[in-house]
Amino acid sequence: MTNTVESLFDTGLERYKAGESADALIPVFKEICDRAPKSSAAWTCLAWLYLLDDKPNPAFKAAQKAVKLNPQDPQARLNLAIAMLETGQKGLRQHVDAANQLMIVSPELREEIRSSIEDGFSRKPDWQSLAKVQTWLFEE
Template identity: 65%
Template sequence: MTQSVDSLFESAIERYKAGEAPKELIPVFKDLCDRTPKSSASWTCLTWLYLLEDQPNSALKAGKKAVKLNPQDPQARVNLAAAMLETGETGVRQHIEIVQQIVALDGEIRQEIVTNIEDGLTRKPDWQSLIRIQNWLFGN
């Protein structure tokens, strides 16, 4: 019995929300990205997991793929910006500015970004690049 890609994705998200370790979920999302290489959501999640596991170079590669597939996804841009900060890559400002524009226009998306940043800081409290992004986006 094989799970559909959608149900596998949803299952992996639920496992993450239930507190499963990112390092356990990285292979699941790598598999999802292999199965559906044009799924921005899978690449965005994989980027986040790599960041949580202090694998910024892998996160940068996955993040670039996620943003290329869906340039309008603010979470993909937040994740990419964090990876760029952690690897010393330039060009962070353009991603932050685009996210600022999107969250200014859409309160629901703004709340999702706030919630995701809070989740990241709960799982990795001293995550300096994410704290910088939070300050840039929301002035905390």
């Protein structure tokens, strides 16, 4: 029996929420991206997992694809900004600003990003790039 892309995605998310390591989940989300290359959500998840696993170059590529597929996703923009910070690239401020604009329009998205950042720190406590982006997004 072949798993559908949707069931693979749901299972991957459940495993992530249960605390499974990024390293173990990267192959799952790579397969999802291979099978559903236009799934922004899959690319966003893959980028996040790469970032958690200290692999900023593949994270950058995955985040770029996620943003290209869905420019209105603040998590994809957040991932891209973090990957750009970690790979020493310029131009990340536009992605932080775009994420901020999207969060202003939607309090639900703002809370999702806040939760995502908390999750990131729970898995990678000394994550400097995430701390910088958090400051930029939530400095009030």
